[in-house]
Amino acid sequence: MKPTTLADLSQLKKEKRKFATITAYDASFAHLFAEQGINVMLIGDSLGMTLQGFDSTLPVTVEDIAYHTRCVCAGAPHSFLISDMPFMSYATPEQSFSSAATLMRSGANMIKIEGGSWLCETVNMLTERAVPVCGHLGLTPQSVNIFGGYKVQGRDETSAQQLLDDAIALEKAGMQLLVLECVPTALGQRVSEALEIPVIGIGAGNLTDGQILVMHDALGITARPPKFAKDFLKETGNIRDAIRLYIEQVESGAYPGQAHSFK
Ligand code: KIV
Numbered sequence: 206m207k208p209t210t211l212a213d214l215s216q217l218k219k220e221k222r223k224f225a226t227i228t229a230y231d232a233s234f235a236h237l238f239a240e241q242g243i244n245v246m247l248i249g250d251s252l253g254m255t256l257q258g259f260d261s262t263l264p265v266t267v268e269d270i271a272y273h274t275r276c277v278c279a280g281a282p283h284s285f286l287i288s289d290m291p292f293m294s295y296a297t298p299e300q301s302f303s304s305a306a307t308l309m310r311s312g313a314n315m316i317k318i319e320g321g322s323w324l325c326e327t328v329n330m331l332t333e334r335a336v337p338v339c340g341h342l343g344l345t346p347q348s349v350n351i352f353g354g355y356k357v358q359g360r361d362e363t364s365a366q367q368l369l370d371d372a373i374a375l376e377k378a379g380m381q382l383l384v385l386e387c388v389p390t391a392l393g394q395r396v397s398e399a400l401e402i403p404v405i406g407i408g409a410g411n412l413t414d415g416q417i418l419v420m421h422d423a424l425g426i427t428a429r430p431p432k433f434a435k436d437f438l439k440e441t442g443n444i445r446d447a448i449r450l451y452i453e454q455v456e457s458g459a460y461p462g463q464a465h466s467f468k
Contacts, residue, residue: 206283207283208282208283208284208285209244209245209283209284209285210285210314211285211314211315211337211381211382213244213285214245214285214382214403214414214415215401215402215403217403217414217415218401218402218403218414222456223411223413223414223415223416223455223456223457223458224244224245224403224414224415224416224455224456225243225415225416225417225451225452225455225456226243226245226246226247226405226415226416226417227243227246227247227417227418227419227420227423227448227451228246228247228248228249228251228252228255228417228418228419228420229246229247229248229277229280229281229420230248230252230255230256230273230276230277230420231273231276231277231280232276232277232279232280232281233280234280234420235276235277235278235279235280235281235284236280236281237444237445237448238281238284238420238448239280239281239283239284240445241445241448241449241452242448242449242452243284243448243452244283244284244285245284245285245287245415246277246281246284246285246286246287247286247287247288247289247317247384247417248270248273248274248277248286248287248288248289248313249289249317249419250262250265250270250289250291250292250346250347251289251346251419252265252269252270252273253265253269253291255419255420255421255426255427256273257269261346261349262289262291262292262346262347262349263292263347263349265289265291265292266291266294267290267291267294267304267307267308268307269291270288270289270290270291270308270311271288271307271308271310271311272311274286274288274308274311274312274313275311275312277312278311278312285314285315286312286313286314286315287313287314287315287316287317287339287382288308288311288313288315288316288317289316289317290304290305290308290316290317290318291304291347292347295318295324295327298326298327298330301318301327301330301331302330302331302334304316305331305334305336309336314337315336315337315338315339315381315382316331316336316337316338316339317338317339317340317341317384318338318339318340318341319340319341319342319345319346319347319348320340320341320342320345320348321342321367321368321371321374321375322370322371322374322375324340324375324378325374325375325377325378326378328340328375328378328379328380329378329379331379332378332379332380332381333379337381337382338379338380338381338382339380339381339382339383339384340372340375340380340382340383340384341383341384341385341386342368342371342372342375342383342384342385342386342396343358343359343368343385343386343387343388343408343409344356344357344358344386344387344388344408345386346386355387355431356387357387357388357389357408357467358386358387358388359388359389359392360389360467365388365389365392365395368388368392368396369392369395369396369399372385372396372399372400372404373399373400376400376401376402380402381402382402382403382405383396383400383402383403383404383405384405384406384407384417385397385404385405385406385407385409385413386406386407386408386409387407387408387409387431387433387467388408388409388410388467389410389466389467389468390409390410390411390412390466390467390468391410392409393406393409393410393412393413394410394412394413396413397412397413397414403415405417406461407419407433408431408432408433408461408465408466408467409466410461410466410467411458411459411460411461411462411466415455416455416460416461418434418435418451419434422434422435422436423435423436423437423438423447423448423451424436424437424438424444424447425437425438425439432465432467433461433465433466433467434465435451435460435461435465437450437451437454
């Protein structure tokens with residue numbers, strides 16, 4: 206089987222074909238997701254909440270993500286794996302080199318970091334050292350204590366423009382993929398159109414290039430799911446069909462509809 210690459214995702218964007226991605230934390234689910242046709246998976250620091258039971262992602266360590274990256278890689282060796290750099294693991298460029306090296310050696314194809322243009326130097330230095338970087342803008346969960354909760358971002362023109370400027374600056378610095386979380390649909394569209402790289406939305410409307418969901422949200426496991434989450438298992442009754450339905454609805458643009466988006 207041919208491994209999925211960043212070039213494949215760029216081609217999908219060029220062809221205006223939407224793609225579905227999902228978080229994965231272990232070999233069994235990763236294998237099932239790949240088998241159903243999801244070729245891009247995120248080993249997200251959301252595992253601090255979904256697996257470890259904390260109320261934020263802050264306690265997660267590089268070693269935690271490295272362990273789960275190895276598990277996912279074993280189950281889905283041909284998928285494109287993005288591993289989250291956890292809280293405070295990229296506060297300085299030096300820290301980011303060491304954290305990224307651990308995650309890439311564990312099987313990651315790309316690392317993800319949360320934040321705006323203050324990260325441009327880090328993005329540039331990692332990219333020069335052969336580490337592909339995915340950015341994360343909008344609601345960045347590691348900043349929950351700055352935001353004062355998990356709130357929709359970019360609602361007014363000033364903050365929307367700031368987010369767009371950050372996205373453009375990060376792309377210029379070398380960022381090759383962007384996750385955009387919890388922003389109004391119109392801003393999701395604006396950012397996706399402004400960038401050449403693929404933009405993967407979560408709670409960012411159906412006009413981004415791709416979508417991502419936390420697997421526990423897609424399978425109805427989360428006790429109090431966010432507004433943008435959809436329980437695909439409820440509609441289908443088995444996990445394989447639920448994942449197929451998620452893929453189909455992302456590819457057709459049916460998910461996320463208005464009920465799962467922000468104005
Ligand atoms: O950690 C994670 O699962 C994420 C997604 C919410 C995109 O960053």
